[in-house]
Amino acid sequence: MDNKALIQAVAEACDDKRAENIVALDMHDVSLVSDYFIICHGSNERQVQAIARAIKETAEENGNDVKRLEGFEEARWVLVDIGDIVCHVFHIDERYYYNLEKLWGDADRVALNVAQEG
Template sequence: MESKELMQLAAQACEDKRGEDIVVMDMQHVSLISDYFLICHGTSERQVQAIARGIKQEAEEKEIEVKRFEGFEHARWILIDLDDVVCHIFHEDERGYYNLERLWGDAPTYTFQDIAPDQV
């Protein structure tokens, strides 16, 4: 699966679990870490965990290796490394504090509506 399709799969999984303010950052010309960062947040620990579970389940169903899955227990910032796509699922209280969108401000940024599979 190409990195763009993987990013769309993860973004749709976030949307399906009602992740809020879904943002995708195109990291291809900014960093060697991954092709895309996907960032969203939930309003409770339970929702943050549900979003993370949804992404992990979708990836595993497509036989995509989940390289890292961190932060699930505390559900304040869960990181899911799918190699070409790194997903950051925040609790809404933490998202503004870490402000990854500002930290990686050089990267082109898209909303879920911009990258939804039926839009591309």
């Protein structure tokens, strides 16, 4: 599965768990950290964990290893590293505090086919 297809699958998994404001950023020209970021948020810790778990399961079902999963227990900002794609699942309070979309404002958005794209 190529990165664009995996991004769409992960975005759909987030949407299935009712993640809000799902955004994918193409980081190729602005960062060496990863090729893509997916950013979304949940309204409580349990939802944040469910979203992160769905991302992990979707990546693994599609033959990708999750390199790192950080922040799961606290569920305020969970980072799911799928190699070329890094997913940031925030608690709503943390999402707007860190504002990654503004921080990485030079990154192009990747079109997603989900109802809640931001």
